[in-house]
Amino acid sequence: MGTPQPRAKTPAPLDGFPEVLAQARDGSPPACQWLYESVAGRVAGYLRLHGAHEPDDLTSEVFLRVFDHLRDFEGEEAGFRSWVFTIAHRLLIDDHRRQSRRPKTVELSGPMTDRVSGGNAEADAMHAIEQNHISEVLADLAPEQREVLTLRVVGDLTVEQVAEVLGKSRGAVKSLQHRGIAALRRRLEEATP
């Protein structure tokens, strides 16, 4: 693994989260923009890791739902992230159902190379290789284990929040997480020469 270099940072809130939320409810463009940029990257990564058909389109769909129901939301920033991922999780399930009914298409280009855009071709290629490797390793896990690991790592959610998103108990999520880590370790050890 290379040294991690974060490419996008969560923007600093204009004020406290409650104020941003209140402004966004009133339709303030900077507040809406901040809410979008604070979570959209994670949501897109989560959707991409789970093989969404069009992750960027689905991310936009997730946030359309978020903003449509923003006036019904009550809570803090962590609760907001958990709520956004709940919507993303449900739309992902719908997307998988749609994909299963739709005839499959084969991409002519590489699976990840066309999805990474940037000015540095070499860096982009490295990112694409890294992302492919991560996707392949995670694909070997059980779906529920993969779901828990991605929500915890990519979504940055706590065990309780993951339990809320998936509709499972806290103990069940902890158990899935433990087994997922064990499976991941076995998989990585097998791949190591």
Added chain:
Amino acid sequence: MKHLLLRRRDTEAVMDGSPVAEGSPLDGVDAFLTGMRSEFAAMPAPAPRPTLAATLDGRRELRPASGPVPKPTFPERKPRVGLRPVVAVFATGAVLFGGLATAGALPAPVQRTTADLGSHVGIHLPGGTAVHAGSGNGGAPGRGHRDPHPRPTTGSTPRTSAPRPTTSPSTVPITPRSTVAVPPNLPTVPTLPVPIPRPSLTTGVIPAPSSPLQLKDRLRSELLPKQLTP
């Protein structure tokens, strides 16, 4: 490589992003999860699609809040305690009255009335007045009337051993047995013996009466003089 047992505490630490010790069994997992965070959690937000972009720019208004969900209101339940004693007294009385009526232990007029009323709805109680004359069962309770118009029996009913007619069914109409009304015991009326038609000596054909009037005339002319003759 030998698989070491993982402790939940170590798993939690790796998931939270805490650094693991050098040579830890979760070293590789930690590096993998770090790469996962940097590649997927720190992705730039994708460019919003037109509808979402309009929302973010304030060109599209947000949907108004749906408001608090009203709780369904139910009418307050009335206490049913007041009805219970009434129901209990009524049920006890019904059971007691029914038992006495079945045993025939009610006072005579009440028993008779009860039995009469019960017989109308198919409940036969002792002490009733209405016993059908001529029913042939001695007026025993519970074996009342016979239906004067019973329904024709279906094919599943076993057939009786009555001899079948030898003539063609198309020439002689056969009245179904099941539709013949059996009258109760009626007073007997002396009837004349029915003459048996004898075949003609010349032709051997039985002369059949063409009408009831002809039969009547034949009876008068042939049989009555013989009977009156000493």
